[in-house]
Amino acid sequence: MNRPADLIVHNAHVHTVDEARPRAEALAVRDGRIAWVGDGDGWRELAGPATEVVDGRGRLLLPGFVDSHNHVRLGSDAACVQLAGAADLAAIGARITAWLARHPAADWIEAEAFDYSAIPGGRMPTAADLDPYTGGRPAFVLSYDVHTAWLNTAALRRLGITAATGEIPFGTVRKDPVTGEPTGFVTDFATRGLSRDGHRALRAAGLPWASPDRQYGRLCASLDQAARYGITTVVEPQNSLDDLALFERAIAEGRLRSRLVAALFHPRGTTDAELAEFAAAARRHRGDRFRVGPLKLYIDDVVEPHTAALLEPYAGHHSHRGETFYPPEEFAEVLARLDAAGFQAFVHATGDRGIRTVLDAVEHARRVNGPRDARHQVVHVECLDRADVPRFADLGVVACMQPRHCSPDIAGPGRDWAEAVGEQRWSKAWPMRSLHEGGATLAFSSDWNVAEMDPLIGLYTAVTRQGLAGGEPWMPGETVSLATALRGYTLGSAYANFLDDRLGSLTPGKLGDLVLLSQDLFGLDPKAALDTRVDLAVVGGEVIHRAG
Template identity: 65%
Template sequence: MPTSHVPAPDLILTGGTVHTVDRTRPRAEAVAVTGGRITMVGSAAEVSAVAASSTEVVDLCGRLLLPGFVDAHNHVRLGSDEDSAQLAGADSLAEVHRRIAAWAAAHPGADWIEAEAFDYGAIPGGRMPTAADLDVVTGDRPAFVLTYDVHSVWLNTAALRRLGVTRDTERLPFGVVEKDPATGEPTGFLTGFAVLGLARDGQRALAEFLPWAGDSRRYHRLCRSLDMAAESGLTTVVEPQNSLDDLPLFERARGEGRLRSRLIAALFHGRGTTAAELDEFAAAAKKFDDDQFRVGPLKLYIDDVVEPHTAALLEPYANEPGNSGRTFYDPEEFAAVLTELDRRGFQTFTHATGDRGIRVALDAHEAARRANGPRDARHQLVHVECLHPGDVDRFARLGVVACMQPRHGAPDVAGPGKDWAEGVGQDRWAHAWAFRSLRDAGTTLAFSSDWNVAEMDPLAHLYTAVTRRDRDGGRAWVPEQAITLEEAVEAYTLGSAYANFCENDRGSVTVGKYADFAVVSQDVFAAPAEALRDAAIDLTVVGGEIVYAR
């Protein structure tokens, strides 16, 4: 590139490998930045020639510069609560008991025992936990335990009593009460928390009694997650599920300088959302509409999750004959909802996990397109975990993006012997997290972490997408659905940018786009895939400003 018309840059990053995700120039050695945007991509000599005395020069020392990661589905507002007992990695009921007992002893004055990240697999035999399982370590103090996917809640007997739950209680504002089929009594397990408990009314109900749901804890979780985002090389984050009540948290974070990554906030469209509420959503989208903080898409659910057998399957669960899960809407109702949202110009993110849930959602998008005509809507199906092969080609044909989280499909999370794999059964494994099939069919893949359900670290997700192995490098699960590193990086950058209508200024290292970069500690393209497990984010740049340096 000629240098005569390139303005003196504010920042130059040179001396490494630049993987641009730009097919017109896939590789380079250096990048120049002026006014927050990329003004030059080229060789070290070319870019160094435009440096001025005022230019800050960062020597990459052989490291890899990527476009900043665009995390298309990251619950930064929900986050992880360090004031709760942490159950991640507790793989037995005894270990769960030990951690909860330790937390309770360390917090003798706490009115509620609070815990998070319970793994369904800690209970032997694939059964769901009961109040009695908690009572042995919690005593008369009420306990509120979130599952690792934040889709279910585990309560003890004291909590059931405190909340007034009896055999006649069908649901609370934040969850559906599961009953013992033999006795009809509440088991202590609530499903549907992601749909009810994270909605506006559910959050308000929780805030009346649970410290976890209070404003100070919510803001602390948000700030901690935003710090992690910068440290993880995430230059744009999509927060997929918020109510209008949550938007002041983001305003505060921005005003206090905590919002270092760009953020797109989706609003939750629960069943029964009114036309008046849609008007409020549209007004919020107009109010918050810049490249640092934007509000706009709508989040819906068609089904739940596989582990507690609440995702909708075409055939019954392999380990629970007679149960095929459920959808939150009848197909005709969901098609009508999607058609109206599409008519009004909204972009939608639909949580769809099971093969029947995915099919019902695709049918709804097809109905919307038939009624309204095609448009560049970029509607997304999120998760797409158990996909029927007959539906693979429909994504590209309907212009629907597959927003997926590779670590969810790792063998140590969902593979053989785990609740997910055993629930869907081996006959359906071939299209579990079907990255290769979808990409080959022309589908846009948008990768994301789904923090705090999985690690926020994008390198961990890239490793799984490329190898289909667990972090220890064991046997690959469904390796035929692996994709290349180039394809995985594109899904985590340009694919996610496209999915969120920001590919013109993000997602690749291209002149004119924002100077949003992630610098990786080594060139993982020049090393075996295992290098992704050891690599780290050394530097994060947003708009030409270094927002994190390791």
């Protein structure tokens, strides 16, 4: 006779994401794995004196959420001035002034989450915009997408950035086209500032934000959020080898309750010796709780500051259409080399030309290496040309997307994203339904802290393409069904990360990762997702979150 189960959930709507048995009423977990899925009172035979039995009361039981792109190491920093929601320069200045009043001895002013739309006239910010509010203290301000940094005059001086400055380790210094002086705006921060060399340079300059202790604080706070939101597997998409010590510390101190996959950052110019170090790290960390392995690359940047690569010029520009970080031929050779070595690539691509460059590179890799189950990912897929939609399925490329990004209150009409590409290209915006119907695998994620971590917010946006306050949907023809969205946050993301053999569906034999929501979303108005919480989150049969 089999030993009793450790955990049983019954009287629930069990949405399994398993085509062999899509729906059930009860589930049992034993020794960290799903032992049984069924209906009625069949669970009673598995219950013993020590079994935890949870009455689902008709609530929705799901596989644990797999957040396929979540910057838990960046997180949201409590020591920074928080600028989310500051709609203009005056509001930004007021928050900085209030923070300075509370921290009069601060050596640096650090702030995060400024929105490009807060800068008047659609221009990019300058040091002169910050100077009136910073009292001569150096200020370092990150955009909400962490792709750009904004410095005041004192910070430029502290960091030694002048008209004579060329390349810097943590970004590209924008200069006034007339005077040649640095404007205070630094682009390419995500591709340089978050690199190993970039972080070391910022630490050497004395920036507290880049210190290991501050990073660890952000990591722990984000991991706690992940557990609360039922994210049982986190994919941290961009790390250097130095950063792995943070995860090892979290494991040693019991702070890593969810599973975690860490991708390593592959900047342009990565050497064979560094690739060997990446492979060695992957061999060291290959467990079910913590795994290292995929490589993160960039082909372009972001739409709002006009640094994504578009096929046609940006709206209102005669010729500017952004640049790719690699010439296409070079990128194709880089990807083919990584593919031949067995690496999986996560490639950031937002513009339609950037995305096409990645797809062309995957096609080249398959041609020279032969097809294999590589599951390379295009991450973000924000502006996709219709001709490239079927290529995802044809090439086996995963579309790793963040539904919340396409919300009208973030990217839609009147916002910087929509205005930058122009209305004639809005039909290209986050084409989730087209990709799904074209046979592509969708892997959904939050991109925390660019957007809220809560998967229920992502589900709501994927199904409605409305803002959090409701209103008119933006490009509603690209919404997806609730079942499709749930698959994107579970089995789709598990597949995208080579975890579908053990995670992503409530199938006997798979690991016991599951979430019980506070209500059954099926049959309810989609907005009900915003009023729903995770009542129970379980990893390998162990409860990591229980609502009070």
